[in-house]
Amino acid sequence: MSVKKEKRLTSSMEDYLEAIVVLEKENGVARVKDISRMLNVKPPSVTSAIINLSEKGLVEHELYGYVELTLEGKKAALDVLRRHNVLFCFLAGILNVDPKVALEDACKMEHSVSPQTLENLEKFIEFVKDSSNQGKSGLLKSFTHFLKTGKRKRFSIGGIKQ
Amino acid sequence: MSVKKEKRLTSSMEDYLEAIVVLEKENGVARVKDISRMLNVKPPSVTSAIINLSEKGLVEHELYGYVELTLEGKKAALDVLRRHNVLFCFLAGILNVDPKVALEDACKMEHSVSPQTLENLEKFIEFVKDSSNQGKSGLLKSFTHFLKTGKRKRFSIGGIKQ
DNA sequence: AAGTAATGTTAGAAATCTCTAAGATTTGAA
DNA sequence: TTCAAATCTTAGAGATTTCTAACATTACTT
Numbered sequence: 530m531s532v533k534k535e536k537r538l539t540s541s542m543e544d545y546l547e548a549i550v551v552l553e554k555e556n557g558v559a560r561v562k563d564i565s566r567m568l569n570v571k572p573p574s575v576t577s578a579i580i581n582l583s584e585k586g587l588v589e590h591e592l593y594g595y596v597e598l599t600l601e602g603k604k605a606a607l608d609v610l611r612r613h614n615v616l617f618c619f620l621a622g623i624l625n626v627d628p629k630v631a632l633e634d635a636c637k638m639e640h641s642v643s644p645q646t647l648e649n650l651e652k653f654i655e656f657v658k659d660s661s662n663q664g665k666s667g668l669l670k671s672f673t674h675f676l677k678t679g680k681r682k683r684f685s686i687g688g689i690k691q
Numbered sequence: 692m693s694v695k696k697e698k699r700l701t702s703s704m705e706d707y708l709e710a711i712v713v714l715e716k717e718n719g720v721a722r723v724k725d726i727s728r729m730l731n732v733k734p735p736s737v738t739s740a741i742i743n744l745s746e747k748g749l750v751e752h753e754l755y756g757y758v759e760l761t762l763e764g765k766k767a768a769l770d771v772l773r774r775h776n777v778l779f780c781f782l783a784g785i786l787n788v789d790p791k792v793a794l795e796d797a798c799k800m801e802h803s804v805s806p807q808t809l810e811n812l813e814k815f816i817e818f819v820k821d822s823s824n825q826g827k828s829g830l831l832k833s834f835t836h837f838l839k840t841g842k843r844k845r846f847s848i849g850g851i852k853q
Numbered sequence: 854a855a856g857t858a859a860t861g862t863t864a865g866a867a868a869t870c871t872c873t874a875a876g877a878t879t880t881g882a883a
Numbered sequence: 884t885t886c887a888a889a890t891c892t893t894a895g896a897g898a899t900t901t902c903t904a905a906c907a908t909t910a911c912t913t
Contacts, residue, residue, distance in 0.1 A: 541870065561891060574871055576892055581869095593878055593891055624811040634808050641799030649786040649838065656837045668830070675818045676811065703900065723861055736901055738862055743899095755861055755908055 538585075540640035543609045544568055545578045546587065547639075549596055550606035559596045612639040615651050623657055623669065625676055700747075702802035705771045706730055707740045708749065709801075711758055712768035720757045774801040777813050785819055787835055 538546070548567045552559035561579070565572045579596055582588045587602030598606055613635050620631035642650075657668050671682040700708070710729045714721035723737045730737075741758055744750045749764030760768055775797050782793035804812075819830055833844040 539869075562889085570870090571872060572891060573873085573893080577870075620808055624808065624815060626805075626808050626811055630805050630807050634803065634805050637803030638800050641796065641803065643788075643792050643796050645792050646782055646786065646788050646796050649788055652838055653786060653834065656834055656843070672815065672818055676814055681818070681822070701899075724859085732900090733902060734861060735863080735903085739900075 538605065542578065542582060542585075543605075543640055544636075545575070545582060546598070546602060546606035547609045547613065549588065549598055550603065550610060553598065561596070564596070609639060612642055612647055615647055615654070616642065618654055619650055623654065623672075625673055700767065704740065704744060704747075704749075705767075705802055706798075707737070707744060708760070708764060708768035709771045709775065711750065711760055712765065712772060715760065721759070722757060726758070771801055774804055774809055777809055777816070778804065780816055781812055785816065785831065785834075787838055 545564065545568065548564045549559040552563050552567065556563070561572050561575045564575045568575075579588060579590050582602065583590050587599055587605060589597045589599060616635040616638050617631055620626040620634055621628045624631075626634070674680065674682045707726065707730065710726045711721040714725050714729065718725070723734050723741070726737045727734045741750060741752050744764065745752050749761055749767060751759045751761055778797040778800050779793055782788040782796055783790045786793075788796070822830060836842065836844045
């Protein structure tokens with residue numbers, strides 16, 4: 530009975546998984562060259578990573594061929610992607626951080642955000658965004674105004690206009 | 692003229708700086724043993740780190756003596772601490788994440804949050820918190836309620852009661 | 854003051870992740 | 884089909900960070 534001790538994936542390995550799932554979505558398949566370009570690492574680093582992920586049962590790979598996520602790998606990759614997206618939405622959509630910066634931050638923070646924080650962040654986004662049907666909610670408008678001027682504007686949640 | 696190329700500090704080195712500044716605040720001085728305990732690493736790791744930080748001009752250290760931050764080191768350490776505190780405030784105070792989890796997350800995320808995100812986060816905290824004089828603001832109460840029940844409650848910002 | 858306990862350092866090894874250089878395989882063009 | 888370009892892998896080295904084991908120093912205790 531080989532009960533593998535599942536160590537948490539490193540940030541690096543999560544990056545590779547994420548790149549692979551994104552490439553699969555974009556191109557149907559993931560190739561070493563594209564992973565390399567996407568992550569700004571050299572091809573040998575990708576090969577090493579693939580061997581590593583393959584030993585963990587997260588990807589399948591034939592020499593000189595494509596890289597494919599296993600079911601488990603896909604699950605892990607989508608989890609990273611979800612963290613990324615939630616963080617990006619919050620940073621760019623609520624905190625009003627420049628999208629380029631928000632992207633960079635999301636790419637780094639996605640590896641350290643806990644499930645609980647992620648869940649509450651998702652709910653917070655829902656809470657803030659759903660409170661307006663069109664574009665920015667009152668809260669968002671008010672905060673954006675506060676960011677620019679330092680002054681508060683009234684706003685409402687729950688459909689009650691002030 | 693030796694113009695050192697100042698590479699960004701690694702997460703690890705930031706952790707050491709942060710521990711040192713916290714210990715200095717608590718005990719007046721920082722010692723290897725305490726840094727070791729605070730960061731959950733063995734003493735030789737601390738010694739290595741101190742040598743590293745010392746080469747960067749961020750700490751001073753006499754063999755078998757105390758560790759002290761230089762001016763530059765203190766500046767860097769306080770910067771990390773500020774990131775930590777802002778993140779913790781947001782997670783625990785606004786997102787309603789369990790303080791223990793919020794602490795862990797802050798400790799990890801503090802190394803990857805950009806200045807712009809940090810600044811906007813600080814303003815967001817100010818925006819949300821200052822909108823009530825006593826404890827949780829309307830927004831906070833409303834979000835907490837939403838977290839628990841999934842239902843929205845009306846609230847106000849700007850001192851206007853609904 | 855001497856010896857023991859506590860603390861700190863040195864040396865050297867292991868894990869992780871990246872790179873360069875060089876060689877292998879595949880693809881595509883003539 | 885054969886050769887050149889593109890792609891991928893292997894081998895080996897370097898950086899970073901941690902550890903254990905052994906040794907050095909300092910601080911107590913009596």
